[in-house]
Amino acid sequence: MYTVSSRSTDWIEIFRTDKGVVYQCDATQRLILAFWDTYTALSARDFAQFRRMVETIDVRQMALSTDLAHDVEILTPPRSERCYVLTLCEVIHLRELLSGAQTMLELNSLLRECGCRLP
Amino acid sequence: MKDLVRLRTPIKESVELALNQQIQMEMVSSSKYLAMAGWCDRNGFDYSAGFFYKQSEEERGHAMKLFHYLCDQGATAISPEVPAVAQEFDTLRSVFEGALEQEIAVTDSINRIISVCRRENDFATEELMKWYVKEQMEEEYIARRCLDLFDQIPADQIFELDKQLSKVTYDGNVFE
Ligand SMILES: [Fe+2]
Ligand SMILES: [Fe+2]
Numbered sequence: 001m002y003t004v005s006s007r008s009t010d011w012i013e014i015f016r017t018d019k020g021v022v023y024q025c026d027a028t029q030r031l032i033l034a035f036w037d038t039y040t041a042l043s044a045r046d047f048a049q050f051r052r053m054v055e056t057i058d059v060r061q062m063a064l065s066t067d068l069a070h071d072v073e074i075l076t077p078p079r080s081e082r083c084y085v086l087t088l089c090e091v092i093h094l095r096e097l098l099s100g101a102q103t104m105l106e107l108n109s110l111l112r113e114c115g116c117r118l119p
Numbered sequence: 120m121k122d123l124v125r126l127r128t129p130i131k132e133s134v135e136l137a138l139n140q141q142i143q144m145e146m147v148s149s150s151k152y153l154a155m156a157g158w159c160d161r162n163g164f165d166y167s168a169g170f171f172y173k174q175s176e177e178e179r180g181h182a183m184k185l186f187h188y189l190c191d192q193g194a195t196a197i198s199p200e201v202p203a204v205a206q207e208f209d210t211l212r213s214v215f216e217g218a219l220e221q222e223i224a225v226t227d228s229i230n231r232i233i234s235v236c237r238r239e240n241d242f243a244t245e246e247l248m249k250w251y252v253k254e255q256m257e258e259e260y261i262a263r264r265c266l267d268l269f270d271q272i273p274a275d276q277i278f279e280l281d282k283q284l285s286k287v288t289y290d291g292n293v294f295e
Contacts, residue, residue, distance in 0.1 A: 012120055024120060024121070024123065026120065026121045029121065029123055029126065031123065043123075043127075044123035044124045044126070044127050045127055045195065048124070048132065049195070105122075105123070105124060108120055108122055109122050109124060109125055112122045112125065117120075118120040
């Protein structure tokens with residue numbers, strides 16, 4: 001993973017919500033997560049792992065527990081120095097963004113399998 | 120637009136998940152058999168103990184085969200969490216009954232993985248799973264044959280029974 005300071009014009013937008021964007025960079029073979037005005041570039045493998053980390057957060061416990069420790073979830077994407085400290089709302093937003101991106105990536109795979117190719 | 124996931128691995132996420140669950144199941148089997156071996160050992164069933172020590176090693180081998188396959192295919196293999204298993208059993212018979220139940224659960228799980236492979240058109244993984252289909256046929260046969268021996272050998276000849284149990288093998292697998 002590495003941090004990118006600004007958006008490159010080669011990036012393909014994969015999925016967007018009002019909280020963030022996921023781009024793909026074909027040149028570096030990275031997926032770039034834009035969330036909170038920061039860009040984090042991840043390999044496809046690390047992206048998948050990070051998505052699973054976000055998916056498996058126990059949001060029920062976050063919502064119901066009165067323990068301060070459960071108010072936020074601290075996540076570090078694989079092989080990165082970045083650290084996300086997420087509130088319940090942010091976890092939900094991130095989930096929506098990552099699963100939307102996942103669906104689009106799967107769609108791209110499906111098209112490739114059928115012999116179609118997106119530019 | 121490049122298909123980054125496919126460039127990394129031909130294994131679909133659903134297959135990767137299923138195989139990682141299977142790795143865990145094989146390691147749990149290995150742990151269960153080791154507990155059975157320990158119980159047999161401390162209760163004087165030396166031959167059955169030997170049988171289960173060997174089974175325990177084999178199950179670890181089954182897990183490792185899948186682990187290496189995932190790594191070789193560029194997917195992520197996960198070293199599994201193995202929960203606590205039962206250490207105590209009522210009788211030698213109940214140990215072997217437990218073994219058969221475990222093998223049946225594994226066979227069902229292997230079959231489920233094959234249906235995932237078919238859904239995803241993953242022929243390479245399906246080919247690998249065929250080895251497990253054969254293996255399970257053999258394992259279930261042996262476990263069942265062992266249980267038959269409990270009915271065939273009188274209960275007062277427990278030493279003879281212990282000895283015969285460890286000799287059960289399956290030659291002439293119809294798949295080979
Ligand atoms: Fe096995
Ligand atoms: Fe087995």
